[in-house]
Amino acid sequence: MKISAARVIVTCPGRNFVTLKIETDAGVYGIGDATLNGREKAVVAYLEEHVVPVLIGRDAARIEDAWQYLYRGAYWRRGPVTMTAIAAVDTALWDIKAKAANMPLYQLLGGASREGVLVYGHANGADVEQTVDEVGRYIEMGYKAVRAQSGVPGVKGAYGVARGTMYYEPADSALPTETVWDTTAYLNFVPKLFERLREAHGPDIELLHDVHHRLTPIEAARLGKALEPFRLFWMEDPTPAENQEALRLIRQHTVTPIAIGEVFNSIHDCRALIQEQLIDYIRTSVVHAGGITQLRRIADLASLYQVRAGCHGATDLSPVTMGAALHFDLWVPNFGVQEYMRHTAETDAVFPHAYRFSDGYLHPGDAPGHGVDIDEALAKKYPYDPKQLPVARLKDGTMWNW
Numbered sequence: 001m002k003i004s005a006a007r008v009i010v011t012c013p014g015r016n017f018v019t020l021k022i023e024t025d026a027g028v029y030g031i032g033d034a035t036l037n038g039r040e041k042a043v044v045a046y047l048e049e050h051v052v053p054v055l056i057g058r059d060a061a062r063i064e065d066a067w068q069y070l071y072r073g074a075y076w077r078r079g080p081v082t083m084t085a086i087a088a089v090d091t092a093l094w095d096i097k098a099k100a101a102n103m104p105l106y107q108l109l110g111g112a113s114r115e116g117v118l119v120y121g122h123a124n125g126a127d128v129e130q131t132v133d134e135v136g137r138y139i140e141m142g143y144k145a146v147r148a149q150s151g152v153p154g155v156k157g158a159y160g161v162a163r164g165t166m167y168y169e170p171a172d173s174a175l176p177t178e179t180v181w182d183t184t185a186y187l188n189f190v191p192k193l194f195e196r197l198r199e200a201h202g203p204d205i206e207l208l209h210d211v212h213h214r215l216t217p218i219e220a221a222r223l224g225k226a227l228e229p230f231r232l233f234w235m236e237d238p239t240p241a242e243n244q245e246a247l248r249l250i251r252q253h254t255v256t257p258i259a260i261g262e263v264f265n266s267i268h269d270c271r272a273l274i275q276e277q278l279i280d281y282i283r284t285s286v287v288h289a290g291g292i293t294q295l296r297r298i299a300d301l302a303s304l305y306q307v308r309a310g311c312h313g314a315t316d317l318s319p320v321t322m323g324a325a326l327h328f329d330l331w332v333p334n335f336g337v338q339e340y341m342r343h344t345a346e347t348d349a350v351f352p353h354a355y356r357f358s359d360g361y362l363h364p365g366d367a368p369g370h371g372v373d374i375d376e377a378l379a380k381k382y383p384y385d386p387k388q389l390p391v392a393r394l395k396d397g398t399m400w401n402w
């Protein structure tokens with residue numbers, strides 16, 4: 001079964017998505033997500049200029065060889081653009097292999113290890129009480145795990161707070177929106193938020209929180225310690241994790257579980273964090289960490305150290321990534337939780353999918369392949385709309401991590 005064509009499809013049903021469609025001479029096709037939020041066109045160019053030409057005529061069944069060819073053969077390895085492009089090819093080829101075998105992808109990976117995939121939703125509010133209500137709304141919808149983010153007094157454009165409810169979309173403008181970060185205000189506020197959430201919703205609901213790379217190691221240690229009485233499922237991205245050693249310091253001070261990895265694109269980015277057991281959950285995703293092929297390797301490494309998978313699943317990861325991730329999650333022995341930020345109805349219509357939510361769990365469905373398709377005619381109706389992620393500055397104007 002040879003690859004006969006490969007095309008990049010860019011569409012914006014409410015937000016931008018880049019999709020690679022690979023066709024074969026056997027008539028079977030596969031699709032892969034290649035969306036890199038705010039940097040979409042860089043991946044489009046990488047795919048169209050450097051990857052598509054070398055795919056034509058290759059054996060579609062040789063997924064590992066294609067992965068190694070695109071990774072080792074590139075010389076300029078790794079990085080989010082390269083690894084997102086590789087992920088798109090890898091996901092499309094796994095889709096083709098599973099369709100050709102007439103099996104849902106999770107069967108090819110080794111079969112289901114569980115009945116459904118525990119997911120966490122995103123509750124957010126302008127202040128504490130609104131966030132408490134929003135968490136309650138997610139619990140009513142059946143969620144067993146909820147991430148809580150709130151507006152912080154004195155912080156302009158706090159991370160994770162939507163302008164409407166349900167659909168937080170940070171890439172909101174052609175030029176980056178400027179937000180202001182205030183560590184003192186944030187550190188004083190967050191423990192009070194979780195105290196109130198436990199008081200309102202009791203001890204059993206799983207609560208998560210994303211710090212979004214804003215703290216220094218000692219500040220993150222302080223926050224983790226302050227949150228211990230409220231038993232978080234995880235504290236995410238407490239510091240920018242390119243400094244992997246920083247996690248040693250944080251770990252010495254707190255038993256609040258830590259999740260890191262959504263911006264990682266290589267197994268090497270998480271090697272020390274996993275091998276030194278500095279994190280509890282690894283957040284690498286199908287789309288930004290080189291596809292199913294590398295994600296499996298990361299998960300296997302993590303399983304040796306009791307680190308569990310907690311895949312990134314924000315709205316900028318398309319339904320194609322969500323579908324593929326759910327097959328991975330259903331199989332992976334060391335599963336923790338899957339992020340599930342619902343896509344809008346417009347997005348869901350462009351990407352018809354087999355996965356279904358029920359009572360706090362998602363199931364990838366049993367359609368052959370990863371179970372997600374693209375309606376190309378509908379996709380054409382939504383042209384690319386340039387949008388970038390925000391930036392953050394301290395109150396005195398110093399650039400900070402968004």
Ligand SMILES: O=C(O)C(=O)C[C@H](O)[C@H](O)CO
Binds near residue numbers: 212312313314315389
């Ligand atoms: O979902 C999360 O945990 C995020 O941090 C979402 C990111 O801000 C988003 O994917 C950036 O594109």
